[in-house]
Amino acid sequence: MKKNAIVGQSGGPTAVINASLYGVIREGMAREEIGRVYGMINGIEGFMSGNYMDLTKDLTEEELELLKLTPAAYLGSCRYKLPDDLSSPFYPALFEKFRAMEIGYFFYIGGNDSMDTVSKLSRYAAHHESDIRFIGIPKTIDNDLILTDHTPGYGSAAKYVADTVREIVLDASVYQQKSVTIIELMGRHAGWLTAASALARKFKGDNPLLIYLPETAFDFEQFASDVEAAFLKTSSLIICVSEGLSDGSGTFICEYGEEIRLDAFGHKMLTGSAKTLENFVRSRFGVKVRSVELNVSQRCSGMLASATDIEEAAQAGSEGVKAALNGLTGMMIAFERTGNSPYSMECKAVDVNQVCNQEKHFPSQWICGNGTDVSDEFLEYALPLIQGEVQRKIEDGRPLYLYRK
Numbered sequence: 001m002k003k004n005a006i007v008g009q010s011g012g013p014t015a016v017i018n019a020s021l022y023g024v025i026r027e028g029m030a031r032e033e034i035g036r037v038y039g040m041i042n043g044i045e046g047f048m049s050g051n052y053m054d055l056t057k058d059l060t061e062e063e064l065e066l067l068k069l070t071p072a073a074y075l076g077s078c079r080y081k082l083p084d085d086l087s088s089p090f091y092p093a094l095f096e097k098f099r100a101m102e103i104g105y106f107f108y109i110g111g112n113d114s115m116d117t118v119s120k121l122s123r124y125a126a127h128h129e130s131d132i133r134f135i136g137i138p139k140t141i142d143n144d145l146i147l148t149d150h151t152p153g154y155g156s157a158a159k160y161v162a163d164t165v166r167e168i169v170l171d172a173s174v175y176q177q178k179s180v181t182i183i184e185l186m187g188r189h190a191g192w193l194t195a196a197s198a199l200a201r202k203f204k205g206d207n208p209l210l211i212y213l214p215e216t217a218f219d220f221e222q223f224a225s226d227v228e229a230a231f232l233k234t235s236s237l238i239i240c241v242s243e244g245l246s247d248g249s250g251t252f253i254c255e256y257g258e259e260i261r262l263d264a265f266g267h268k269m270l271t272g273s274a275k276t277l278e279n280f281v282r283s284r285f286g287v288k289v290r291s292v293e294l295n296v297s298q299r300c301s302g303m304l305a306s307a308t309d310i311e312e313a314a315q316a317g318s319e320g321v322k323a324a325l326n327g328l329t330g331m332m333i334a335f336e337r338t339g340n341s342p343y344s345m346e347c348k349a350v351d352v353n354q355v356c357n358q359e360k361h362f363p364s365q366w367i368c369g370n371g372t373d374v375s376d377e378f379l380e381y382a383l384p385l386i387q388g389e390v391q392r393k394i395e396d397g398r399p400l401y402l403y404r405k
Contacts, residue, residue: 017073018073028056041075188243191215193242320333332352
């Protein structure tokens with residue numbers, strides 16, 4: 001008997017998270033074992049309130065292709081933490097909804113916390129002998145999920161960072177007086193996205209001359225020495241920093257004199273590292289200085305999305321459906337790099353219980369320049385992920401995106 005599939009999106013959106021959704025829908029519609037593909041509106045949280053849609057009925061062929069190139073989360077997202085106690089009444093209530101809708105396959109597209117959701121649901125299902133199969137489809141611009149070479153979303157965000165930083169470098173170079181531009185990039189504990197700013201360089205020794213990742217303890221006096229030395233090479237200095245920079249005691253740079261708020265998962269909401277450093281440079285050096293926070297543009301810029309990233313994101317969604325139909329559950333789709341020149345990768349399924357609540361930090365062996373730069377090995381790793389331009393539908397000079405009705 002045919003079973004239905006349901007898919008949701010969770011956590012911060014990316015430029016390609018809808019490509020993964022496209023992959024799930026496209027593969028689900030093509031398989032005779034699956035009846036309908038439902039979409040949870042605003043993830044598990046919205047679904048528990050009765051909000052979902054029939055993706056096989058509500059999307060035309062043209063809309064489905066448009067979905068693949070639309071940034072942000074078409075279904076809407078949530079940051080809802082499932083109860084740690086699997087005896088919570090939440091779970092039987094959720095599984096009753098699944099039973100009523102004849103759900104046999106569950107796909108959740110998200111990052112670390114979303115994989116925690118897949119882990120809990122698959123463990124509950126196993127304990128109660130439910131035959132529903134639960135598969136995680138990865139996404140995160142932070143690139144911090146373990147057991148995968150990289151994550152869908154990172155390549156496009158890295159491309160946006162590289163292109164935008166290159167343009168800022170050009171803009172800052174037009175004046176002859178000394179100046180410092182400090183660019184703050186996303187990355188709470190992992191510096192993958194900030195490292196991508198090195199891709200902006202046109203030649204070795206080009207700006208950004210200084211790159212600081214959260215994996216290395218930040219010291220203000222050493223920073224001052226770094227800036228002084230950099231001024232010997234250029235009068236217009238570009239510095240890229242992660243939002244999660246912290247000192248040797250673990251105190252975030254943005255916490256200096258600032259009140260810190262927490263999100264729903266207890267994570268510190270970080271912002272202001274670049275502003276803190278801007279004030280420090282102005283006070284210490286008396287030069288023209290500005291800070292730039294790229295913020296959500298890093299994850300929502302569809303126009304700079306990597307074609308490689310889009311195709312891999314769609315493949316991850318498709319492979320998730322195949323994995324479920326092959327009898328797998330409690331797994332996450334991961335990427336395994338099989339070649340660098342030319343670049344190639346293949347998908348595999350890994351135990352989601354080993355992925356969730358873990359973080360993949362930027363490799364220490366790729367950090368150089370006494371903590372102010374990244375190595376050529378990183379460039380070889382990242383360059384293939386930002387390749388390819390996307391042919392888009394344009395209307396009145398603007399890209400066409402799909403909006404949920």
